Amino acid sequence: MNSLIPLFIILPLATAILIMLFGRLAKVLQKALPSAVLLFLTGLSFYFIISWDSGIYIYEIGGWGPIDNIPISIYFVLDGLSILMLCIINLVGFLSGFYAISYIKRYTGENKFYALFCLMIAGMNGVVLSGDIFNLYVYLEIAAISSYALVAFEVEKEKLEASYKYQVLGCLSSFFILLNIGLLYWYTKSLNIADISRIMEASANKNLIIFIQILFIAGFGLKAALIPFHAWLPDAHSSAPSPISAMLSGVLIKAIGIYLIIRLFFNMFDITYEIALLITVIGTLSMVIGVLLAIGQWDMKRLLAYHSISQMGYVIIGIGIGMLILAKGGNKSWAALSIAGGLFHMTNHAVFKGLLFLNAGAVEYTTGTRNLKELGGLSGSMPVTSSTSLSASMAISGIPPFNGFFSKLIIIIAAAKAQYFLLTFLAISVSIITLASFLKLQKKTFYGKLKNWNLNKIKEAPFTMCFSMIVLAILCIGLSLLIIPGIRENIMIHVVYTLINKSNYLLILSEL
Amino acid sequence: MIGMTLILKKINQLIVGLIFLYGIYIITHGHLTPGGCFAVGAVIAGAFFLLVLAYGSDILKLRKREEGSSVAESTGIFIFLVLAFTALIIVTRIFFTNYLPKGITGELISSGVIPLYNIAVGIEVAAALFNTFLALYL
Numbered sequence: 001m002n003s004l005i006p007l008f009i010i011l012p013l014a015t016a017i018l019i020m021l022f023g024r025l026a027k028v029l030q031k032a033l034p035s036a037v038l039l040f041l042t043g044l045s046f047y048f049i050i051s052w053d054s055g056i057y058i059y060e061i062g063g064w065g066p067i068d069n070i071p072i073s074i075y076f077v078l079d080g081l082s083i084l085m086l087c088i089i090n091l092v093g094f095l096s097g098f099y100a101i102s103y104i105k106r107y108t109g110e111n112k113f114y115a116l117f118c119l120m121i122a123g124m125n126g127v128v129l130s131g132d133i134f135n136l137y138v139y140l141e142i143a144a145i146s147s148y149a150l151v152a153f154e155v156e157k158e159k160l161e162a163s164y165k166y167q168v169l170g171c172l173s174s175f176f177i178l179l180n181i182g183l184l185y186w187y188t189k190s191l192n193i194a195d196i197s198r199i200m201e202a203s204a205n206k207n208l209i210i211f212i213q214i215l216f217i218a219g220f221g222l223k224a225a226l227i228p229f230h231a232w233l234p235d236a237h238s239s240a241p242s243p244i245s246a247m248l249s250g251v252l253i254k255a256i257g258i259y260l261i262i263r264l265f266f267n268m269f270d271i272t273y274e275i276a277l278l279i280t281v282i283g284t285l286s287m288v289i290g291v292l293l294a295i296g297q298w299d300m301k302r303l304l305a306y307h308s309i310s311q312m313g314y315v316i317i318g319i320g321i322g323m324l325i326l327a328k329g330g331n332k333s334w335a336a337l338s339i340a341g342g343l344f345h346m347t348n349h350a351v352f353k354g355l356l357f358l359n360a361g362a363v364e365y366t367t368g369t370r371n372l373k374e375l376g377g378l379s380g381s382m383p384v385t386s387s388t389s390l391s392a393s394m395a396i397s398g399i400p401p402f403n404g405f406f407s408k409l410i411i412i413i414a415a416a417k418a419q420y421f422l423l424t425f426l427a428i429s430v431s432i433i434t435l436a437s438f439l440k441l442q443k444k445t446f447y448g449k450l451k452n453w454n455l456n457k458i459k460e461a462p463f464t465m466c467f468s469m470i471v472l473a474i475l476c477i478g479l480s481l482l483i484i485p486g487i488r489e490n491i492m493i494h495v496v497y498t499l500i501n502k503s504n505y506l507l508i509l510s511e512l
Numbered sequence: 513m514i515g516m517t518l519i520l521k522k523i524n525q526l527i528v529g530l531i532f533l534y535g536i537y538i539i540t541h542g543h544l545t546p547g548g549c550f551a552v553g554a555v556i557a558g559a560f561f562l563l564v565l566a567y568g569s570d571i572l573k574l575r576k577r578e579e580g581s582s583v584a585e586s587t588g589i590f591i592f593l594v595l596a597f598t599a600l601i602i603v604t605r606i607f608f609t610n611y612l613p614k615g616i617t618g619e620l621i622s623s624g625v626i627p628l629y630n631i632a633v634g635i636e637v638a639a640a641l642f643n644t645f646l647a648l649y650l
Binding site for chain 1: 582583586587589590593596597600604605606607608609610
């Protein structure tokens with residue numbers, strides 16, 4: 001298991017380079033290779049999650065051990081949360097890549113698309129695996145910079161503007177993160193997450209650490225588009241080509257935003273009540289304001305993008321409530337339940353939001369528009385798109401038996417148990433508003449009167465697009481199985497317990 | 513773009529070769545002296561910039577996007593990755609291990625794979641900078 005870890009970075013990186021070198025010579029290569037590689041990595045990550053024995057695996061690059069107990073090398077650290085993220089990244093990546101085979105045909109420069117796509121996946125895998133903050137920053141930049149280019153892939157006026165906005169705000173957040181890394185290195189003389197954590201436990205300069213924590217929240221909040229920092233997201237996610245929108249909204253904001261907040265605030269810093277409260281408040285704001293902004297949207301992808309902000313709010317309040325309970329020294333099992341709810345919702349969101357963006361892409365592919373005022377009555381001619389989109393809409397608005405219902409339920413139960421009744425109320429109301437918004441999307445797109453389209457022109461999307469959508473729709477129901485006690489205990493709760501026991505993560509220092 | 517005056521062209525002829533040689537010198541001594549692959553990339557790309565600026569892109573028949581330099585760019589990274597990957601699959605089963613004999617410290621041929629990595633990164637950086645230059649200049 002250990003020696004397979006670097007493949008998650010080597011293979012996508014090598015694919016990107018091979019496509020740039022040989023893609024022009026063999027068109028088949030550039031289409032088939034990314035999907036094949038990502039399918040393999042998906043299989044590998046599922047193998048990891050099945051064979052995982054709640055241990056933490058470490059990979060020393062170059063075989064450099066610690067010298068005088070100082071971990072000087074680059075380490076990959078694989079624990080439950082990383083495995084979960086790897087599954088999400090590579091699965092959604094594979095399905096988006098497979099979808100893109102038909103979708104990207106219309107554009108020129110296909111080889112650049114696939115190369116950037118693979119680079120983005122390599123970056124995200126690296127972020128998830130990296131065990132020290134500097135390499136984490138490097139991989140984060142690889143993922144972010146390739147996403148800037150991919151947002152502008154269609155090279156039109158609005159797309160370039162969106163990409164530019166995304167770049168400016170992205171650079172600002174990278175600046176915060178790098179500044180923080182500098183401060184941490186200056187203060188602790190170390191870059192390894194576990195080592196920093198150990199040193200900060202020994203000697204704490206409270207004010208500096210609070211400053212660093214708040215800058216980290218700003219930096220990662222910008223990457224995750226939480227509410228005061230969300231300005232770039234609706235533009236960027238609606239301008240990108242649809243498979244990329246699915247990747248950005250389904251995976252990227254989680255891998256380089258939410259995941260890092262979870263990882264650093266649980267495993268590097270001590271959880272304090274103030275920071276937990278701040279995170280919960282930001283989560284609540286995102287959840288409520290995101291959905292309110294989404295109601296008035298008539299552009300299909302823009303609407304979905306605002307819902308991403310709102311759903312990320314759910315994830316963050318799940319995490320935030322867990323942190324609040326832990327900080328107050330409350331019942332650990334409720335904290336674990338709440339965090340598990342957050343992580344479960346994150347997994348589910350990757351699946352259903354990815355699917356919704358792919359649906360939007362299929363609608364745009366056949367009709368050439370995504371303005372809800374011009375669409376209507378497509379369910380007859382596009383049965384696959386329509387039915388998969390219905391299941392995803394039901395999942396995001398929390399209708400049983402779809403996966404979104406169960407994850408929201410867990411978060412709501414945990415909030416009620418921890419006696420945050422306002423949060424409980426808000427979470428339920430936001431879910432209802434989400435339902436309203438998605439009923440509008442369904443009615444305006446797939447049901448109602450057929451507008452004056454040329455009926456012969458409107459066909460179902462090609463095979464590769466349908467395949468990805470169907471697999472994700474099956475997963476929308478299939479992931480509900482994670483709620484069944486046996487499976488839940490084995491996967492989600494396990495992941496959470498390895499995450500919240502900070503001493504567990506610090507053990508990796510002794511294993512080096 | 514047309515080129516510059518005869519004086520500049522002549523001076524260019526004199527110094528570009530030296531700059532290029534200096535780049536090669538640093539790249540081969542990257543593991544011994546300060547400065548390594550990235551600095552070399554900048555120096556070698558600088559030699560090319562001078563040529564293009566002095567002679568103009570018309571005589572050199574340059575286009576906004578040169579096949580050669582972008583292929584060189586990809587090849588640089590590819591060599592790097594193959595060198596690192598060889599360690600994983602053939603030699604020590606650990607990614608990025610230094611698997612060649614280390615030699616005597618201070619000799620030109622020493623420190624295992626590191627000079628090879630330096631050369632690969634040097635090619636990559638030089639080609640990438642040259643590509644950027646072409647995209648901005650032409």
